[in-house]
């Protein structure tokens with residue numbers, strides 16, 4: 262057994278308290294062995310965490326990772342116009358190679374900001390899986406299925422691809438990659454296809470993940486056409502199981518919060534995307550009070566515009582207070598929970614907690630920064646003051662992915678160069 266000790270730091274425990282401790286990791290099994298004092302002597306290798314906070318690796322519960330290529334391409338528009346006028350025309354020109362370049366860039370950014378796991382909905386998923394494997398991350402991936410604007414044969418092909426991809430990649434990268442069936446949303450996939458393909462996803466045994474109740478414009482047509490709220494409609498379609506997770510859940514009413522709690526379906530809250538697209542304010546405090554599992558996601562980089570889960574946690578706390586009109590709502594502990602174990606539980610990964618027997622997925626945050634001084638409360642610092650650039654080391658599955666800000670699994674300069682070039686040619690093709 263090869264072991265790694267993360268030494269000299271403070272450790273964020275699963276009950277969201279902080280203690281002084283070392284963390285001993287089994288690198289072969291990818292597991293945490295022990296949390297305790299003076300573990301350096303027992304390890305083959307050490308990672309210095311002095312003057313640092315060791316946290317679970319962050320879990321990004323909803324992303325479109327290759328959209329890093331479209332960062333800053335189209336800003337300042339509402340969801341519908343943004344997707345239809347700007348994003349979808351460019352995405353129509355994507356190739357496996359451009360998606361590879363965008364995924365490399367996105368995974369690089371994740372590692373540099375302490376994210377070790379994510380859920381992703383996009384195109385060319387086997388290519389994304391390949392990059393995730395190379396980068397050393399953990400992910401639940403799926404092919405986004407859409408029916409609007411397509412003829413029937415094309416929709417069946419798209420949905421079939423969604424199922425096949427889910428079956429193909431599940432368990433890849435020594436189990437670091439899992440999958441889901443991902444119909445894009447309740448309004449962009451026609452009901453007949455949901456009825457046909459969701460049961461097939463159940464046969465495969467994979468969760469279902471989709472955008473729901475993101476904007477008011479998505480709620481109205483469902484109420485008008487089906488006579489029920491969107492999440493009641495989702496339940497009718499068999500899309501509200503305990504392993505399922507929805508992105509956004511902004512415009513959910515009390516009846517829908519009740520449905521989520523009862524079904525144990527999780528919500529991935531994406532506050533930055535919701536603010537940027539002016540989609541609305543999710544009732545996060547209400548969801549938490551009702552016992553719904555809430556995770557955090559960045560959504561794609563084109564609507565955020567970064568993949569930092571520390572930024573997302575801060576945004577979630579700020580927006581949650583504003584939404585509840587209550588400064589005590591969505592406190593620091595809640596957003597730190599959401600960014601780690603909340604997202605992990607939501608997307609069905611057994612991670613997000615520093616505990617013996619759990620996957621060794623960790624981020625080490627440098628506290629020797631002016632904006633992290635003084636140190637009254639490290640949970641407060643995580644929620645409100647720490648930045649992506651404070652992450653010193655990132656460890657996933659027991660492997661060191663970044664040491665002292667140097668990413669070891671990807672060549673940073675080459676990844677940035679390839680992504681810039683891919684983005685430029687992609688946009689040129691689309692605008693041609």
Ligand SMILES: N[C@@H](CCSC[C@H]1O[C@@H](n2cnc3c(=O)[nH]cnc32)[C@H](O)[C@@H]1O)C(=O)O
Pocket residue numbers: 325340344348349352382383384404405406407419445472475534560561564
């Ligand atoms: N196979 C589908 C691809 C869907 S991938 C997932 C899609 O979600 C889009 N997306 C990104 N952010 C959001 C959001 O906030 N709401 C809804 N869709 C989004 C993204 O641009 C991408 O087109 C097709 O044929 O179009």
Ligand SMILES: [Zn+2]
Pocket residue numbers: 323324325472508560561
């Ligand atoms: Zn999204």
